[in-house]
Amino acid sequence: xxxxxxxxxxxxxxxxxxxxxxxxxxxxxxxxxxxxxxxxxxxxxxxxxxxxxxxxxxxxxxxxxxxxxxxxxxxxxxxxxxxxxxxxxxxxxxxxxxxxxxxxxxxxxxxxxxxxxxxxxxxxxxxxxxxxxxxxxxxxxxxxxxxxxxxxxxxxxxxxxxxxxxxxxxxxxxxxxxxxxxxxxxxxxxxxxxxxxxxxxxxxxxxxxxxxxxxxxxxxxxxxxxxxxxxxxxxxxxxxxxxxxxxxxxxxxxxxxxxxxxxxxxxxxxxxxxxxxxxxxxxxxxxxxxxxxxxxxxxxxxxxxxxxxxxxxxxxxxxxxxxxxxxxxxxxxxxxxxxxxxxxxxxxxxxxxxxxxxxxxxxxxxxxxxxxxxxxxxxxxxxxxxxxxxxxxxxxxxxxxxxxxxxx
Numbered sequence: 001x002x003x004x005x006x007x008x009x010x011x012x013x014x015x016x017x018x019x020x021x022x023x024x025x026x027x028x029x030x031x032x033x034x035x036x037x038x039x040x041x042x043x044x045x046x047x048x049x050x051x052x053x054x055x056x057x058x059x060x061x062x063x064x065x066x067x068x069x070x071x072x073x074x075x076x077x078x079x080x081x082x083x084x085x086x087x088x089x090x091x092x093x094x095x096x097x098x099x100x101x102x103x104x105x106x107x108x109x110x111x112x113x114x115x116x117x118x119x120x121x122x123x124x125x126x127x128x129x130x131x132x133x134x135x136x137x138x139x140x141x142x143x144x145x146x147x148x149x150x151x152x153x154x155x156x157x158x159x160x161x162x163x164x165x166x167x168x169x170x171x172x173x174x175x176x177x178x179x180x181x182x183x184x185x186x187x188x189x190x191x192x193x194x195x196x197x198x199x200x201x202x203x204x205x206x207x208x209x210x211x212x213x214x215x216x217x218x219x220x221x222x223x224x225x226x227x228x229x230x231x232x233x234x235x236x237x238x239x240x241x242x243x244x245x246x247x248x249x250x251x252x253x254x255x256x257x258x259x260x261x262x263x264x265x266x267x268x269x270x271x272x273x274x275x276x277x278x279x280x281x282x283x284x285x286x287x288x289x290x291x292x293x294x295x296x297x298x299x300x301x302x303x304x305x306x307x308x309x310x311x312x313x314x315x316x317x318x319x320x321x322x323x324x325x326x327x328x329x330x331x332x333x334x335x336x337x338x339x340x341x342x343x344x345x346x347x348x349x350x351x352x353x354x355x356x357x358x359x360x361x362x363x364x365x366x367x368x369x370x371x372x373x374x375x376x377x378x379x380x381x382x383x384x385x386x387x388x389x390x391x392x393x394x395x396x397x398x399x400x401x402x403x404x405x406x407x408x
Contacts, residue, residue, distance in 0.1 A: 008035025009360035013190065015098040016041055016089075017073060018113065020048045022146075022172055023206065024102040024130050025069040026179035031098070031186060032072030033353050033362035039096075039378055040073040041089065043080075044399040046371040054172075061344040062368050068350060070368035071340075076379065077372030077399035080111050085397045089113065091382040093121050097193075098186055102130035105140050115201045124199040126189040130182055134205045144206050149174040153210040154228070158217060158238050162230040174210045181209040233290035241282025242289035246319055252302040253319035256293065258282065259309075267312060268296040342367035375400040 010031055015038045017028035025040075025047075032038035040047070049066045057064035076092075079085040093099065099118055101108055108114045108129070115127045129135065132144015142148070147168055150156055155173075156166035182204045189202050211218070220226050220239050228238045236245035236257075243256045243264070256264075261282065265273025270292050276282070282289065297305060302318060309316040318324070325331060326349075338352035345367065353362035375398050379389050392398040 007360070008033065008362050009357060011035035011360075013037065013097040014039065014095060015100060015186075016092060016096045018099065018101040018103070019130065020102065022049070022065075022069060022175040023178040023182065024100055025049065026176065027128075027130075027182035027186070028073065028100055029069055029071060030179070030183045033364070034355075034357075035360065035363070036098075038073040039092065039374075040070060040075045040369060041080075041092075042075060042077055042371065044077045044372070044396065046077070050371065059345045061370060062342075067342070067345060067348065067368045071350075072363075072365055073369055074366070074374035074378060075369035075372055075401075076375045078375075079397050080113065082395075082397045084392060084395070086112050088379060088382070088384065088392065088398065090118075090121055091384070092378070093118050093125065095382065096122065096125060097190065098126045098128065100128045100130070100182070100186070102144075105131055105135055119199065119201075122199070124193060124197065126186060126193060126199050126202060128182055128186055128189075128202045128204065130178065131203070131205045133207045135203060139207075146172045146174045146206075149206050149210055152207060153214070154218070155210070155214060157228045157230065158214075159234075159236055160230060161234050162232055164234075174206050177213050178204060178206040178209040231286045231290065233287045233294070235286055235290055241278065242286040243293040245290065247294050247297045249297050249302040249305055250300055254297070254302050254305055255317045255319060256297075256309075257315040257317075259314045259316075261289070263312065264293075264314060267308060267314065268293065269299075270296050338364055340364045340367060344370065370401045372399040373401045 013031075013036045015028055015031050015036045017025065017038050018041045019025055019028060028038050028040070047066070049069065050063060053063035053065040055064075059067055078088055080089060099113075101113065103111070109117075115129070118125055118127060131140075132149065133139035133142055150168055150173060151166070153174070156168065160167045185202045185204055189200055193199055217239060221228070226239065230238055231242075234245055235242060236255075241258050244258050246253050246255055258278075261273040261276040261278050265271065265276075272292060273289070276285070276289075300308075306316055306318065320328070326337065331337070336352060337349055339347060339349045342348050348367060352364075355362065376386070376389055379392075379398070380386070384392075389398070393400060
């Protein structure tokens with residue numbers, strides 16, 4: 001893959017990504033996709049996610065989890081516990097626009113990379129601190145892990161059966177929402193800086209991110225005084241009338257989303273629905289409606305039902321596997337996935353960009369970097385000469401990847 005010059009909306013901005021795991025790296029990747037020069041600052045042993053992969057999926061030199069969250073970044077490998085390493089980072093901070101970290105509370109200060117320290121070096125710096133529960137408070141030392149926060153969010157009791165355990169989301173939902181929140185926060189802070197010249201501290205925590213995502217549901221509870229009451233059938237959401245959920249057909253599953261009961265009853269051959277009132281019976285008789293829908297839909301295939309429902313403007317859709325997602329006609333039309341060549345992992349196919357810009361589109365300019373792949377290049381740009389970099393390499397303060405050394 002050729003290293004093209006950045007052409008996205010954030011071209012010209014430099015981001016120092018000192019984050020680990022998913023939420024922080026995902027936010028930084030979004031910035032890189034839009035053209036920012038994202039420098040991944042990682043230990044000389046490599047960021048944690050390099051050594052832990054979801055599903056145990058491994059690559060050639062880079063595991064799949066790291067590969068998925070770190071495209072469009074250059075890597076500099078520095079030991080920040082060494083004073084010389086810290087000094088090298090400080091030189092990078094002077095020319096940076098954004099600094100992103102998700103260390104455990106207190107770690108940034110111990111490392112000397114807290115906001116007050118870096119602000120003194122670069123007053124225009126947008127400093128983003130991500131945490132699980134906030135920078136202080138009673139939960140400050142709790143692990144900010146996705147499933148733990150899903151449980152605390154309340155969302156797991158908004159779907160599923162009343163007599164079954166809460167069901168986790170089918171993706172790392174809290175991490176993804178926190179990443180999007182941090183991405184939005186960076187853009188907002190940069191806009192403020194463009195207008196005023198002021199940098200600032202920005203704090204994002206995962207708990208607030210997943211709670212505020214449920215703006216509608218929680219307001220229904222707090223203002224409408226409607227509690228979460230799960231059904232005995234696996235209804236899709238406690239605040240939506242029946243039928244609403246996934247239903248088995250003769251050969252698979254489809255989604256049904258709160259159709260008009262009379263019309264729906266006529267189409268599936270269920271006479272009990274014909275006299276029901278949508279906004280009354282749809283809630284009061286939720287389990288009954290769900291069960292009778294389930295019984296009727298096994299009579300035909302998914303394709304047959306979806307064709308019938310489309311003809312009569314009933315909201316319905318397929319239940320996809322990932323294999324189905326990749327082959328979907330609309331997904332292909334949208335160019336939802338991108339493909340690019342990686343020097344060690346070969347052809348990579350992955351989700352692309354959730355935004356479209358006519359003049360400043362996102363792009364993949366490079367894949368996930370090897371540990372310290374760009375150490376020399378980055379430190380040169382900060383003003384260190386080759387002799388100084390050689391000395392740091394010799395003392396193990398920084399690391400550069402072998403193939404970069406061979407090219408240098």
